[in-house]
Amino acid sequence: MTLKACLIADTNQGGYGHGFDTAFIGYDEIDFAALADPDEKGRQQAVEKTGVPRSYADYREMLEKEKPDLVAIAPRWPIHHKEYLLAAASVGAHGYLEKPVAVDLAEVDEMVRAIEAKGLKWSVGFQISLAPSFLHAKKLIRDGLIGEVLEVRARGKEDRRAGGEDLIVLGIHLFDGLISLFGNPQSCSSFIYTDGEPSQPKDVVHPTEPLGPIVGNRLIANYTFANALPISFQSLQHDQRVESRFGISVYGSKGILKVLWGFPAPFRHIVNSSWLDLDGEGWKPLPDSPSDQDNLDNHSRNRDVVTDLLAAIREDRLPEVSLQRARWAHEMIQGAFASHVAGATVQFPLENRKHPLIDWS
Template sequence: MAEQYRVAIIGSTGRGNYGHGLDTVWHEIPQTEVVAVADDNAEGLAAAIKKTGAAKGYADYAQMLKQEQPDIVAIGPRWIDRHHEMVLACTEVGAHMYMEKPFCRTMAEADEMVKAVEATHVKLAIAHQSRYSPVLTAIQKMIAEDKLGTLLEIRARGKEDRRGGAEDLWVLGTHVLDLMRALAGDARSCNARMTNKGQPVTKADVTPGGEGLGPLAGDGLSATYVFDNNVNGYFSSYRNQAGNPRRFGLQIFGSKGIAELFTGYLVPGYYLPDSSWSPGRSGAQWVPITSNGPGKPESLDGGNLHSGNVAAVEDLIAAIEEDRLPLGNIYNAAGATEMIHAVFESHRQKGPVEFPLKNRDHALTMLD
């Protein structure tokens, strides 16, 4: 068991940078020391060395890994076109990983990443920060204690800003899809439809996506999933339809009431103890949910991205020392990614598809 973990950070200024604080979280973790940072942009590298306090800087992350042999690597770029190669490179030096979402571009890449992590017995945690939320834990406890009754369905939406549709599904939907899996288990099937200006997406609509996402198409989509125990899940996103306050999050409907959970760390949830799901009919009121449960005051501090990163890294280190999976582990990351690709594949097939997906490549490259 290491008393001090040597951390190396991978960034790429102008191509995803350092994610949402994956370069600075280590200042709060006393068991870690940032020994090196890599950035293929010279100005970005100089700034990163100053910001992180790294002892060394590298233009080539592969050289850094080989030279430094770190215990943990922060894979920071938000762009996902090199996530696959970065994860494989980390496994080659036996380094554990904390990486920015989304996970990777295709299920073929995901399969290789899972195989490499399993073969080398390293731990990978993904920055799905809501997975670490104490409010999520409180809602899971409510479900276990039957406060919601039988879990019937989950309704989720993305941010629905200018990225609404497939880009929203990728960049932001990955958070809520991961939350759906945390609450309902594995997805078993998906039936989805993608549209562009109200018409079904075709091959002519497919364009290269930003942030290394790969092929994208359309400005709207809706998907219905079936999870374990026949729980139904729904995700939808349409461009420029964001609310204020926004709807980015999910609602969990049970036979006895509803729980509402938004994305982020320590963001309050809400509980409606009403089997009719209609407070106007029953007179029931929405009750805030904190880390201590419904209707109880919050006793924890910190509800921002930095707090979520700290929780994730502390859990990763505990997972390393206890030889267990992190909460936001590689299987959960791959599971959310498969739910994304199921939308593309179902649209291509013009009907429901089952998990695991038979097609491990990108369905949007195969449209008629």
């Protein structure tokens, strides 16, 4: 069966995301029929790039006329994601959504309810979580390469967006990876600082890209997962000239496995219970690790996600990087803000689904 696909984009409000304009190209089972972008210049450029036969200024008109089976929601900015997805769900479309999913959990909840009411499958753009090297590392951890997992440390990209913005834009990738590896989080205790002092309501700002309110340029969030597994996420604004630490370090009873987030994702490990390279052999690549050389462009990375989405539709199962799983990543984001505001540990799922910084005073 061939699925008709459409793309929703907005050149001036988050653009076409990370290669979402070509996400539905190259599949025998997908007919990429139309795209929508209110910006005329951006729309024409996208038509020329993709070769899509029809284009619209208004995504609502496109959905009404095309009645697609699949929709890609491309803009990086999440401020309109809910309205886009609800409109797509209303015509019965499955889909692929750029991250972050939405501004707060209340919006994410509404989006999940809309797709579950119609049995629709939606994936979110966490490409690394489906990269062959990541899936191989996941298997090795579960097979005991580094023994029993004792703790996990994650760090954001720590660039000019360090702190609250890093938590939302880059941390969400790590959170989806952590949930894939270790299941859903149970609680969060966080501390957020602005220029070295505990962040206060006066420090709340809105970032360059509209993501909702943020606070802090240093963030320390400690999460508890199943079996009391401690997982931390930290982000600190620092000298941009250093090598990035953006990634995850898994500390086990027999050694450490580290991954720096990116393509190709450099996975390394040491096998020593002291967590030191005492034998002098250095950090080694993972045994029998597959190459990510075929995943160096956005189209190839998105292909892993879309291929799984198509399989999920055929098999009537959740996609691996489902909207439902992404909601847990948003719990981790909102939980970090909520814990700091409350000055206490918060439990998941959060009771208050609205953004905790909006009414902080």
